[in-house]
Amino acid sequence: MGELLVQDKNIVVPGEELATGMDYLPGAGTFRDGERIVAGRLGLTSVQGRAVKIIPLAGKYLPKKNDIIIGTVTDVLLNGWRVDTNSAYTAMLTLKDATAEFINKGDDLTRYYSFGDLIVSKIVQVTSQNLIDLSMKGPGLKKLHGGRVIRVNPHKVPRIIGKQGSMVSMVKNATGCRIVVGQNGVVWIQGEPKDETFAVKTVEMIEEQAHISGLTEKVKSFLEENGYTVNPDARPDETDGYYSDPERHHGDGERRYPDGERRYGGERRFGSDRRPRDRDQERRSRR
Template identity: 50%
Template structure:
């Protein structure tokens, strides 16, 4: 008989039994061992219907198609750039994906577009079985970054940083007037009207990182930003 052995939002360690029986399905971070669904990670459980998954509390960033990443160019080659994306795997940016314009590799210097150590906001457009990563700069919001601040947070905490439908990052944007891009690989770009605002946003982000696994976080972030308490029950 199928039985759930855990509830949502529990901290579990690898190997722990989450559910027994064939009626439940293992999601990300969980795996099936015969009749038993076990945790494959140190993380927090999440049960949605029959799906039991474990949300990681740590770990490196592993690229997935569609992710927005902030990368640093670490090699310039004849027709592509190698970009470091805070992951065990390096990404490749091909000229065709680098710009909406045509880049003639024979006539132009590759470093005119992206030089060593330059930073880009890019999107992962392909991940193959060998973990060759292709990224693109063709799309809205994708560009080379020239100013502002970049901070590094634990990639596992990025979803909390963004919040439901981007609520958390919107809160910080409103509270500080900064332009913020949260990339899936744990790098966050902050560009504000002045240093003080940027620092305020930075501290709010550190707060979220430290307390990502706790409840009532939004309220504390509001408080930190000096914003009035949210009215409950309003539209």
């Protein structure tokens, strides 16, 4: 008979035994070793029926398709831009996906995005080698001007955003700041200097207390104590709701792929230097 060795929402470290027997199933962040289910990383346990999994508490952002991230332009290339993603990998923003405008051959690309520019962009593809393609086509995707940037633990982003963007829209509304939260843990805040500083404080507080239940109430009273009024009728705007797709940000460390999508096989492309060659091949085959 199987036995659970931990409770729900326990902090476990790698190598800790979570359950014995075949009655329980190993979920994300765990593995089975003979009769036992063992923790494969640091995190909080989550027991759902027979499945035991681990919600990660630490770690770098892992790029996922369809995530909205805030990146920094680090290089301007011939056919696009290289973007820092606050993960282990840099991303590529190609001309095709960068803007709706027509870009002439030989144009100065820094006119669109230059070094150090912050952009809100969407990940359109992640290959098996973690080559990332970004796009700027979509609602709310834009270059950011001014404001300030803070980095938070990417695993706490879902909490900062809240259900359907409720948390971030509450802070936005009360402080009058413009806030964009990237799935990669980069948060951009812009407003009056005083409000901006306070919004930073609030976001940091949400990050610190992300695990507490009833956090929305706490944040609300925190805002009110400091002289901000929270409008109960405030609804998340278009760009907040954008992150609200529950399939998109789950924060449980599981990587989900749409049906039929495979990460291995398929075309392998090496950033900038592959495309001209592809074109040559096409030309040859047409002949």
